[in-house]
Amino acid sequence: MPVRAKKSPKRSKSPPARPTRARTSPARGRRVYIVTGGVTKFAKAHPAMDFRLMVRRAYDYALKGVPNLTPDRIDGTRISYFSDHFTRQLKAASMVQDYLGLNPKGSVRIEWGGATGGECVQAAYEAVASGRMDVCLAAGFETMSRVNTWKGNEFIALASDTNFDFPLGGFYTGYYALMVMRHIYEYLRLGKFANVRDEREAQRLAIAEGSRIMSLVSVKNHRNALHNPYAQYPKRLTVEDVLNSEMISYPLTREQICTMSDGAACVILCDEERAKEFTDKPVQVTGVGCGTDTMRLSDRPFGRVPLLPHEKAKEYEHLPYPGVHSFRAGRTAGIEAYRMAGITKPTEELDFVELHDAYASSEIQTYEDLGLCRYGEGYGFVERGDPFLKGIDYGFPVPRAGAMPVNPSGGLIACGHPVGATGLMQAVFAFWQLQGTIPKHFGDPALQLAKPKRGAIHSHAGTGSAVTVSILERGFR
């Protein structure tokens, strides 16, 4: 029998919404700036470079941009990679520190699932903000080509509950498919198709519509990447190409999913005094936020939406949240980072967002978590064209192109996702974007936004079990 959301599921009791604890004032500490960055081209495989050499390449590129910043000025490092399984080399971060010639300076390995790179940026931020270091290198890598794709899927799936979820044949595309299926139900079946009487017909229509709109996101990111020489899979795709690509886990197709990659990236963070010495174009980290959620999708509560400043509780009265349709960790990270950066209207106060689009579905879900649109408006946000760039040919009209550019670099879907490097790659691209140096580093001006002042980077771990959001701001006139 058809079941409507308000009646379903009948629950014993909803867990009370746990309000995010309001801070009396933004986090205090020293001002922190990014002064340089580097990234290797992300590739299916870099057989001629191991993780040490990949990081070395990114690090050399970063140092080249700041002649006054010699290695002796670096106080210590934060080094990130996700999984020891991929290289079967434990303590790989120590080997990077060693290879870069930075012993005996201090270093900590960072691991936080898919959000590993984003967390690494924030760990380096904390080292500088606290005064523990003046100059901190944040570097990350992953070499995923050392096993075949299916074994890689299995390794990543081990980052889900190994009692209840993994042994079912659970794997990450499957988990995200479960999430987007419910997202489509909540917002398209009960939204655009609310008046279709036949339940199964309504759901079929909703899934087809959701799949079409997810494909627009895939086209956007793949075509943006045509202008990014670091991207693994720049492609001139059409919506049909995306829909007709191999079905991985219904309704997600291959072109709606990022791939496994080899790659490395790094940024160097420092305090204000040193920033001025090293560069005339520093970028300040003005906000950091982090959130978490249950490992198992089954355990996600059906409570209330934690609100952003521009939202009202009444808007979401009937929305069981987060359920499996949204990422409460992303919303929590956004609230914290926005509060610290003093952002109250994200779409007006951010010039672009580099977010974790491991799946085209999670890009749409993340628009809503970050308040780029209201919950339920993610599909319309894409259709109107807000997250697209001006001046790029997408093969279809995008009326509001440039309104709120998301993943101008091409995101994970087109750039690749060497997990421990990904969040750092976002930091590098956002840093160059805010410096206005994209044309120099990409050798192509197409993706450079016109004088962006402020951007957000968003890094996301397994089904939203951990998310970081950092706000970066131009630190020069």
Added chain:
Amino acid sequence: MSARPRTFSKFRDVQSELEQSGAAIFRDGDGVESLIIRNPYTISYIHSYAEDSPFFLGLAEGRLRGSKCRRPKCGFVYGTPRSHCMVCGAPTEWVDLPTKGRVHSWTTCHFSGELFLKETPYSLALVEFDGVGSLLLVRLRDCAESDLYVGMPIEARFEANPKYAITDVWFVPSR
């Protein structure tokens, strides 16, 4: 016999060579050569279900068990058991779950991790139960992808020869 492994310029050819001879040389576009070897790794874990054990022993007896918070004021009921309540932190007790529920969300996996590739395609569903506050992830059987929908009534079936794994229970469409 040559002391030097065979050389390949396509990376995917390296993998099949490794299966056969255990070593290969990859030459990239710049002419840089990398020696690549096969490095097998197998291990059997001594995996304890620990505090979740009663759930898996229950499956072997044809029982589906959840847990309920012991604190009367809370009393949250979990569709996937946990021994401490995530709402209030109190210990929980074991309760029997209904064996009938509804599909909260679903997918059909056409690919997977290596371990389960041979079983594809298979369907997964999050099950919602009346009177239960959280969900349970299960395999769905006896139902084509095209027949699945959110809200579909389903019921549990149990493995007659238990393997002591979550796959000892699966759900099928209710008649």
